[in-house]
Each structure stands twice: as structure tokens, then as C-alpha cells.
Amino acid sequence: MISDNNPLCCCEYLDLHKERNHILACCCNCQDFDEGFDSFVSGRPISRQTQAGFMATLYDRLRIPWKGGARRISLEACVSVILVPAFLLIASISPIWTVISACTMIIFLTYVKCRLSKSHPKMKFFSAWMNTSFVTVYLIFQFVVIPFLQILWEENVALSVLIAIAYFSFWKTKARRTVDSLSKNCLYCMTQVPSDSRHYSWLDCCIGQHNSKLYSFGLFVAIAALLYGCNLTLTTVCHPFQWIAIILLPDDCTEAYDLFELSLSFVSGLYTLGLATYLTTLLVHRITLMTFYAFFSQSHTNRKMQENFIA
Amino acid sequence: MRNREISVGDVFRMQHFEKPNLGGEYIQKHCLPYKKSAIIVPYRNRKHHLHTFLNYMHYFLQQQHISYRIFIVEQNDDYSFNRAKLLNVGALEAVNQNYTCLIFSDVDLLPLNTGNIYACSRLPRHMCSAIDIFRFNLPYEGLFGGVISIRSDQFKLVNGMSNEYLGWGGEDDDFYRRLKHHNITPYRFSPQVSKYTMLTHNKEKPSEDRFEKLERASDRQQIDGLTSLSYNHIVKLKSLYTHILVK
Secondary structure: OOOOOOOOOOEEEEEOOOOOEEEHHHOOOHHHHHHHHHHHHOOOOOOHHHHHHHHHHHHHHHHEOOOOOEOOHHHHHHHHHHHHHHHHHHHOOOOOHHHHHHHHHHHHHHHHHHHHHHHHOOHHHHHHHHHHHHHHHHHHHHHHHHHHOOHHHHHHHHHHHHHHHHHHHHHHHHHHOOOOOOOOOOOOOOOEEEOOEEEEEEOOOEEOOOHHHHHHHHHHHHHHHHHHHHHHHHHHHHHEEEEEEOEEEEEEEEOOOOOOOHHHHHHHHHHHHHHHHHHHHHHHHHHHHHHHHHHHHHHHHHEEEEEEOOO | OOOOOOOOHHHHHOOOOOOEEOOEOHHHHHHHOOOOOEEEEEEOHHHHHHHHHEEEEEEHOOOOOOOEEEEEEOOOOOOOOOOHHHHHHHHHHHHHHHOEEEEEEEEEEEEEEEOOOHHHHHOOEEEEEEEEOOOOOOOOOOOOOOOOEEHHHHHHHHOOOOOOOOOOOHHHHHHHHHHHHHOOOHHHHHHHOEEEEEEEEEEEOOOOOOOHHHHHHHHHHOOOHHOOOOOOOOEEEOOEEEOEEOO
């Protein structure tokens, strides 16, 4: 352990072994990588210990310069911040690329869900992915769709308010704690949660009866915000028509790929629609569970009342 | 007469209208017209749009019980499109034919409400504030392009429009500044009445020097406009419109 009293510069940090290290040296001196590569070349299996060591070093060295020493950033956030915009940019090239990009994204997410989330329960990949997605489509909306000057400021404010309400209710959902005698330990959250809870990796939170209503409300508002944003974007990009004299809907999107700004807005609108569909399935699932619980608990109390009556 | 909203689909249907006089002139037979409107349309190389426009506009205008004539002003060269100059030429020709009400209209803009009267009032009017491709919203308050109506004396007072805007954009904002400079503030009807549909076409690239020109808009007003207009033109009378070919 080297001890010197100089403060860390913005690119330096104390690594896993409590030694001074520099961001620029991130690719140097990784013993586990060397061993792993050795095994790979000579055809031997890579040991679990080497794998884990390599991942630990990778997490430790993924840093951004910061005042008073470089700060660690999560690998999941890093991957999401690169991949979400990359998928959208590739999709905006042409309709065929949109299909390719969408399929690749679905396959990639399914793979991560089925393989990696089991082996790495602590990974917060899905919440990072969802957060990045929401931020990306919102930024595209503000900086690409709005400059077309077709959306009124009232409509923009209404959308932002919906998003704020959704974020606030999800925040409240996560913050709510109950003291419950029937509690269990959540493998993912690593805290005590009520026994009827279920972990949702996209929100990185356990949902049980204590926060189910808030969660459903948040989902409902989030879906409304996504659908509204999608409608604003698509009616800007595409030729719109007035359905039953008040609601504006797109009817002709043939010019959507004529201009980069148009196609980027268009694919972001489609992605927003995809996100809304996903959240809708979650909401339907949640409502089904809630109805089931309500029914179950009611029959339970009925039985108790019967017992009391007989007694 | 009650305002009636026309569906977008009707724009593309074959419409029945009374055959106008040669040169696209239509005079009301049932009532004596107080004023006649000159519908002036800058044009180049958009045959499909022109067919749709003529078929629909004669039908639309005749429902408003007005007398009018449609002027198609065509630019006959391969240089950048000079919309404002074509409008100046069309306006002078209309004034020569004793029209006191000028209506400048793009060939791809078709009105959807019969209450949107194609005639002039005391102040100039921006007629197309709710276009479908702009989600029926007005992009910005000072917009004065697309379809406008203005009395010919006011048009002459501000020395017409600037001849220096080549390509897409800027000339309408310049014209708005000219009017403001003379304390003439255009107005609009309600968005409900000002509904339009725009025929689809590939988007044109905006000209890059339009903002620079706009900055010096009021300096050029006296020297650039109707007074500096130089052009050759041929006027031909077609069955549905007066054709002005500008070189």
C-alpha cells in the first residue's frame, strides 16, 4: 500500500487494492484478463475465479474524471447510455434498418433477461435501460421534435407534467416501507420486504400490497405520458388527420425517412409506443394480481365471519 | 350562408362547378359583386397540384358567391424559385385589370371551411393559420405566408414584396416587416375557419442567406419591390385560369 499525502487529481482513484491508479492506465496490468486470455488461446476453460476477478476489475476501472478523484460509474448505465441511442440512430437510416434494429434490441434484451439476470442478481441493467430510454426519447422530443414548431407550448407543458407525476409516483412507490411481521428477504433489493412482494427489475423495486396502488397509478400515468408523447411526435412527422373532429392521428408517414431529423423523431415515436405497450402488459398483470388478492382476502374474511357466527 | 367544413377526401374528388369565362374569370350572376378578387398563384413544375387546385378552387370559390379570377404565375427558367417576384408580377397584372383585392395563394394549400372568404377586408389577413401538416397549429405568431389577402392599395403602399429572396423561405417574413413598418397589422380568422390541407410534396431546402436578408429588410423597402421589378412576361387566357409566363 502506497501512502502519500498528495490529494488525488481528477483522473486518479484508489483501486480495489487501495492503491493509486490512473484512468489512462485502465487497460494496463489486468492479471485476470491475461490469465483468461491464456486459457482461451490454449483451449483450457476459463476459471470462475478469473471471470469474477475480471468483472470486479472492470467495474472498478470504469470511471469518469471528477473533482477530488475519478468516480465509478455503473457498467449497466454505461452500456445503456451507449446502446439505446445507438439502436435509435441505426433504426433511423431506413425502414429496413428500423426492423433490424428493433429485432436485435428485443433479442438482446431477452438474452440479458434470461441468461444474465439469473447469474448476476445484483445487476441493475433493466432499470438503467428503462431510465436511459425515457431520458433519450424525452431529449429527442425536446431538441428534435419541438424545433419543427408544430407543437404548442401548452402541449409540451402538459406532457412534461405527466412525466413529472409518473416519476414522482414511482419514487414514492420505491420509498414506501412497511413494518410487516410476514417479511422476506428480496434477493435483488437485498432488503426485507413484505412476503407478498414481487421484484420488478425494470423499476428495481419490490411491489407488494403496501405499494401496489401507487405503482399502478404511476404505471397508468407513465403509459398516458408515453402515448401522448408518441402521438405528438408521430403527428408532427407524419401527415395527420382529425378523428371525430378533436383527436389528431397520423395517417400517412411516407415522408418519415426523407430527413434525418424526421426519421430520428419517427423511430423515437415508435420506440415510445413500444415502451407504452410493455408498461401496459405490466399494468394489466398488476391489476389481475390486485383483483386476485382482493378476491382472496374477501373470501378469507367471509370464512372468518362464518366461523365467528357459528361460534 | 352557413359555414361548412369540407373533408380532406373531397379535395381530390371531381367537383361540379360552373364553367368560368376564358381566363378563369367567374362573375356572380345572382348578385352584383362589390369587389372582385384576384387569386394569384406562384407556380413551377407541379402539374398534379395545379390540377387538384383548379378543380377544387373553382368549386370552393363559387360556393362563396364572390366574383374572382385565378392567375397562375409561372417561372419559366431553371434558377431558384422566386416566389415573391412572381407574386409582384401577378399583382401588377391584376391591378392593370382593375382588381382591387389581391389573394396570394400557394398551389398546394386548399381551404377546408367555406367560411374562409376569399375577399379583402380593411386589413390584410393571414388566411391559413391552421394547416393540417402543422397539426392545425400556428408555428409562430408573425407567420404571414401560404395564403394571404391584401388590398391592392396597401400592397402598392409597401412597395410590394422583396425580389431578392431566392429559394424557399424568408420572403413572407420580409413582407410582414414591411407591413409592420407602415403600421399595418394583419389579422386572422379563428383556427376553425382557417383550416387548410397541404398537398404532399418533398420538403424543399431552406435558402441559407434568408436570415441575413431579413436583417436588412426595412432598409431595402423603398428600393426593392414593385419599383425595381424587371421582367418579361406573356399572358395567355386558358379555360380555367389566366396564365402569366415570367422570364
